[in-house]
Amino acid sequence: MSTNTINNDLVTENGIVFPSEVMLDLKHLKKVYPTPKGDYTVLEDLNLQIMKEEFVTIIGHSGCGKTTMLSMIAGLNEISGGNISVLGNHIKGPGPDRGVIFQSPSLMPWMTSLQNVLLGVNQVFPHATKSQRNDIAKYYLQKVGLEDAFNKKASELSQGMQQRVGIARAFAIKPKVLLLDEPFGMLDSLTRGELQDILIEIWNKEKITAVMITHDVDEAIFLADRVVMMTSGPKAKIGDILNINFERPRTRKSVLEHNDYYKYRKHLIDFLEH
Amino acid sequence: MSQGITLNKITKLIGLGFLSDLKALFARKLVKEDFIKFLRKFVVPIASIFLFIGLWHLGAKSLYNTEANYKIEKALTERGQVAADEMKACIASGDVSCQPNTLPSPAQVWGSFQTLLEDHKVISSDKAAFIEKTAALNETRVAEGKDAIVYTGRPSFVDQIFTSLKTVFAGFLLALFIAVPIGVVIGLSKTLRSSVNWLIQIFKPVSPVVWLLLVFMIVKTLTKNSNSDSAFIISFISVGLCSMWATLVNTAMGVSSVDKDYINVAKVLKLGAFQKVFKVILPSSLPLIFTGLRITLSVAWMVLIAIELLAQSPGLGSFVWEEFQNGAIDSNSKIIVAMFVIGGIGFLLDRIMLTIQNMVSFNKNDGI
Ligand SMILES: Nc1ncnc2c1ncn2[C@@H]1O[C@H](COP(=O)(O)OP(=O)(O)OP(=O)(O)O)[C@@H](O)[C@H]1O
Ligand SMILES: [Mg+2]
Numbered sequence: 001m002s003t004n005t006i007n008n009d010l011v012t013e014n015g016i017v018f019p020s021e022v023m024l025d026l027k028h029l030k031k032v033y034p035t036p037k038g039d040y041t042v043l044e045d046l047n048l049q050i051m052k053e054e055f056v057t058i059i060g061h062s063g064c065g066k067t068t069m070l071s072m073i074a075g076l077n078e079i080s081g082g083n084i085s086v087l088g089n090h091i092k093g094p095g096p097d098r099g100v101i102f103q104s105p106s107l108m109p110w111m112t113s114l115q116n117v118l119l120g121v122n123q124v125f126p127h128a129t130k131s132q133r134n135d136i137a138k139y140y141l142q143k144v145g146l147e148d149a150f151n152k153k154a155s156e157l158s159q160g161m162q163q164r165v166g167i168a169r170a171f172a173i174k175p176k177v178l179l180l181d182e183p184f185g186m187l188d189s190l191t192r193g194e195l196q197d198i199l200i201e202i203w204n205k206e207k208i209t210a211v212m213i214t215h216d217v218d219e220a221i222f223l224a225d226r227v228v229m230m231t232s233g234p235k236a237k238i239g240d241i242l243n244i245n246f247e248r249p250r251t252r253k254s255v256l257e258h259n260d261y262y263k264y265r266k267h268l269i270d271f272l273e274h
Numbered sequence: 275m276s277q278g279i280t281l282n283k284i285t286k287l288i289g290l291g292f293l294s295d296l297k298a299l300f301a302r303k304l305v306k307e308d309f310i311k312f313l314r315k316f317v318v319p320i321a322s323i324f325l326f327i328g329l330w331h332l333g334a335k336s337l338y339n340t341e342a343n344y345k346i347e348k349a350l351t352e353r354g355q356v357a358a359d360e361m362k363a364c365i366a367s368g369d370v371s372c373q374p375n376t377l378p379s380p381a382q383v384w385g386s387f388q389t390l391l392e393d394h395k396v397i398s399s400d401k402a403a404f405i406e407k408t409a410a411l412n413e414t415r416v417a418e419g420k421d422a423i424v425y426t427g428r429p430s431f432v433d434q435i436f437t438s439l440k441t442v443f444a445g446f447l448l449a450l451f452i453a454v455p456i457g458v459v460i461g462l463s464k465t466l467r468s469s470v471n472w473l474i475q476i477f478k479p480v481s482p483v484v485w486l487l488l489v490f491m492i493v494k495t496l497t498k499n500s501n502s503d504s505a506f507i508i509s510f511i512s513v514g515l516c517s518m519w520a521t522l523v524n525t526a527m528g529v530s531s532v533d534k535d536y537i538n539v540a541k542v543l544k545l546g547a548f549q550k551v552f553k554v555i556l557p558s559s560l561p562l563i564f565t566g567l568r569i570t571l572s573v574a575w576m577v578l579i580a581i582e583l584l585a586q587s588p589g590l591g592s593f594v595w596e597e598f599q600n601g602a603i604d605s606n607s608k609i610i611v612a613m614f615v616i617g618g619i620g621f622l623l624d625r626i627m628l629t630i631q632n633m634v635s636f637n638k639n640d641g642i
Binding site: 074075076093094095096098099100102104106108109110111119120123124153155173 | 536542549560
């Protein structure tokens with residue numbers, strides 16, 4: 001849309017510059033699910049480029065294929081056509097370079113929060129000493145506000161706390177791309193707000209390229225550099241992309257008070273209601 | 275306060291939650307709803323036990339009368355009025371020789387229970403005396419390289435219980451070590467699962483008797499030249515084979531139905547096969563595995579009696595069989611004592627398994 005490309009760097013309206021590197025590249029992506037009534041083409045010829053250190057949110061009608069697309073990026077869902085590359089390399093299956101935060105926290109309920117985070121850390125930093133790995137896990141648990149719950153069993157934590165562990169686990173493995181599928185969809189609005197703040201705070205520090213699906217228009221605006229709108233299925237593709245030109249770090253208040261806020265909001269709602 | 279919480283936890287864990295209600299009752303902390311709960315959980319079961327004993331008593335009495343009338347009638351038709359009167363007097367006097375042989379009453383069973391305990395005391399003091407007497411002799415015999423003299427007297431009822439427990443425990447361990455690993459392997463592979471499914475479905479319903487005969491055929495040949503306790507080996511292997519199926523099926527099911535989210539996490543983190551099995555799959559299927567093990571133990575205990583009886587290996591099963599063959603005046607009530615002991619131990623074993631199951635399961639649920 002209103003993006004100009006100067007020396008390959010992506011510059012937005014009010015001058016935020018993204019490094020030129022394309023982190024995630026979806027080319028002519030296609031997904032077909034075989035069903036008893038014949039093949040069902042969910043996605044067709046879907047093209048999307050996501051830059052390094054960019055935060056992209058994805059909205060679209062229920063059932064349009066958002067989860068399908070995200071799980072394909074994660075490598076958990078087979079690609080029917082086209083390809084996905086991370087920093088220029090085609091992906092082959094899942095891997096810790098693409099961390100995932102699922103809608104349900106998906107913690108191992110028999111492990112403590114620390115053990116849950118360590119499960120990933122041990123895998124990604126096999127050469128670090130035990131205490132170094134412990135420190136990494138504890139650092140991220142502290143970041144999400146769980147310094148008092150290191151040794152609590154995951155099954156004893158509230159939904160919100162479990163999702164905090166999920167966030168810590170995802171960041172602790174230092175992925176290149178972070179994929180989030182409605183991570184706060186199951187939480188009440190108060191908890192959701194808290195977790196958005198935590199997420200964006202860690203993200204501001206780590207600047208991990210993030211792709212997040214959400215149903216919440218305000219969440220999509222608050223978190224994103226760009227909001228990607230998907231058309232309704234079948235054969236869904238990218239319908240529209242909206243640049244969010246608020247400076248970072250953002251606060252909820254400054255975003256809500258910004259003149260463009262309602263313009264952005266109207267744009268998204270118009271798209272969804274078209 | 276914290277003590278109260280732990281007590282609560284422990285009683286819940288072993289499935290005796292009503293004990294904490296009882297404690298609350300004595301602490302006069304109960305409100306009306308609690309009182310109703312207490313009635314339902316504690317008073318009603320006890321009342322129903324008494325009701326059961328009462329009905330049993332009446333039933334036994336009526337069976338006794340029927341049997342007695344039949345005896346008198348028979349004496350009358352076969353040997354005339356005098357014999358019938360004699361029979362009547364004999365029965366009334368409680369003479370052992372002419373008592374009707376039928377379902378014993380609760381009081382008789384209680385009496386037999388005490389007799390059996392007495393008997394155990396006598397036998398164990400005999401045994402102790404024997405061991406003491408032969409201790410010195412055995413020492414010299416062993417020094418000379420000869421076999422020690424062992425006590426070979428009749429085992430008491432309590433000895434039989436322990437023999438049975440030993441057998442069931444061995445059978446249970448066998449089932450555990452066969453069924454869990456195989457179940458895990460089957461659960462991991464869809465192809466393997468469908469390939470052994472038929473075998474499992476065919477072997478699962480095979481009766482304990484057939485297993486026993488099969489094991490007998492094999493073990494008899496294998497132990498021909500050794501002097502090991504083949505009756506024990508045969509019965510514990512049969513028990514293990516009969517009872518392992520629930521664990522096998524549950525383990526395979528648990529392993530194959532691990533929450534997809536956990537598998538996805540394992541995939542994203544690229545966990546190796548070993549880590550995946552031991553950190554994700556096994557822990558998440560533990561509750562189902564333990565449900566299987568609990569069924570296995572109760573099946574093992576149930577078939578044990580029948581198998582001991584057939585394999586003529588010592589234990590409660592052969593106790594029951596011997597008493598039945600014996601036909602002494604108190605044999606029937608001894609059989610019923612054995613029945614209650616078997617039931618009670620079965621219940622106890624189930625409670626123990628439930629406790630372990632609750633400890634390993636991550637979604638704490640109160641068992642029945
Ligand atoms: N394994 C599958 N087999 C067949 N069809 C599927 C499968 N998974 C998803 N679908 C279909 O593909 C379409 C897209 O599903 P997907 O879960 O990606 O939607 P979504 O955009 O994430 O929806 P929501 O917003 O409700 O989460 C749906 O119509 C769904 O029924
Ligand atoms: Mg979805």
